Amino acid sequence: QVQLQESGPGLVKPSETLSLTCTVSGGSISSYYWSWIRQPAGKGLEWIGRIYTSGSTNYNPSLKSRVTMSVDTSKNQFSLKLSSVTAADTAVYYCARGFSRWFDPWGQGTLVTVSS
Amino acid sequence: DIQMTQSPSSLSASVGDRVTITCQASQDISNYLNWYQQKPGKAPKLLIYDASNLETGVPSRFSGSGSGTDFTFTISSLQPEDIATYYCQQYDNLPRSGYTFGQGTKLEIK
Numbered sequence: 414q415v416q417l418q419e420s421g422p423g424l425v426k427p428s429e430t431l432s433l434t435c436t437v438s439g440g441s442i443s444s445y446y447w448s449w450i451r452q453p454a455g456k457g458l459e460w461i462g463r464i465y466t467s468g469s470t471n472y473n474p475s476l477k478s479r480v481t482m483s484v485d486t487s488k489n490q491f492s493l494k495l496s497s498v499t500a501a502d503t504a505v506y507y508c509a510r511g512f513s514r515w516f517d518p519w520g521q522g523t524l525v526t527v528s529s
Numbered sequence: 530d531i532q533m534t535q536s537p538s539s540l541s542a543s544v545g546d547r548v549t550i551t552c553q554a555s556q557d558i559s560n561y562l563n564w565y566q567q568k569p570g571k572a573p574k575l576l577i578y579d580a581s582n583l584e585t586g587v588p589s590r591f592s593g594s595g596s597g598t599d600f601t602f603t604i605s606s607l608q609p610e611d612i613a614t615y616y617c618q619q620y621d622n623l624p625r626s627g628y629t630f631g632q633g634t635k636l637e638i639k
Contacts, residue, residue, distance in 0.1 A: 448628070458573065458616060460628035471627060474530075507572055514579065514620035515563040516628075519572035 415440040417508050417520035425502075425527050431495040435508030435520055442466055442489045446511030449482070449493045451504040452522075459504075463511050464491055498527045531555050531621045535631030541639045548604040550634045552617035555598075561620045562600045564593055567633075568613045576615075577602065612638055 421433035435447065449461040462472035464482040472480045476495070484491040495502060503526050509516035532555040542548050552562065560580040565573035575584045577593035580600060590605045604611055617631040 450628075457633050458618075458630040460630070463627075473627060509572075514561050515575055515618065516565075516573075517575040517578075517584070519574075522572050 415510060415518055417510065417518060419506060419508050419520045419523040421523060421525070423524055423526060425498055425525060426529050427499055427527055428497055431493070431498050431502060431506075431525055431527070433493045433506055433508075433523065433525070435491050435493075437489045437491075437510075442484065442486055442491065447484065447491045448509050448511050448516060450507045450509055450516070450519075451502075452507070453501075453504045461493065461495075461506075500527050503527045531558060531619060531629055533617060533619055533629050533631040535617050535634060537634060538632060539635040539637070541637045542607050543639045544607055544609060546607045548607050548611075548636065550602040550615055550617075552595075552600045552602070552631050553598055554600075554619055557597050558619045558621065560596045562593075562595065563618045563620075564591075564602045565616045565618065566611075566613045567616065573616060607636075607638075609638060612636060 416438045418436045425431045443466045446463045446465050448463040452458050462480050464470045464484050470482050479496045481494040505522040505524050507519050507522045509519040534553045562580045564577040567573040576587050576591050581593045592603045594601050614633045614635045616633050619629050
């Protein structure tokens with residue numbers, strides 16, 4: 414079955430750019446929406462944005478000015494860049510497949526801490 | 530933007546109890562409402578999609594109902610392994626709200 418795995422630096426300095434990659438295994442990345450979702454410690458879930466395998470994107474309006482997503486179908490990967498990060502961006506970041514109007518499956522998540 | 534109000538924020542119940550969690554949308558979302566279970570240190574897991582459809586492999590003690598603005602998630606007989614935080618999630622056609630989650634309900638054993 415399809416599995417997702419996030420990767421990237423666990424520590425990012427304030428004002429810099431957070432970069433994460435999600436690798437999809439067990440199936441093709443094609444013909445699906447792929448999303449990033451984050452969760453600060455002890456808090457709820459926030460959808461960041463999604464990308465279709467054509468490269469078309471939609472972002473959460475609250476983060477839109479800082480978010481860029483891309484996809485590499487040859488590597489079965491998609492990526493997230495979040496610029497000008499602050500401590501408020503510290504969270505566990507999940508990648509997930511957008512299956513119709515819900516998310517399934519999810520990656521295991523990766524903790525990104527913003528600190529100098 | 531569509532807002533989701535989930536209640537209660539926490540809940541304590543005994544094994545075998547019937548447990549109910551509600552989620553209210555700020556406007557009509559048809560049946561575009563999903564429920565997830567998140568255990569500590571783990572990613573959320575889809576349980577119910579489109580308000581009332583049980584995801585494959587999910588035990589039948591879990592169920593969902595509702596449409597429009599008011600939705601209910603029920604565990605018919607609470608089991609120890611059901612201890613988790615539960616989230617509702619709605620979808621509003623992009624480029625409007627997109628995906629929004631409820632605040633979560635932390636379920637504990639009494």
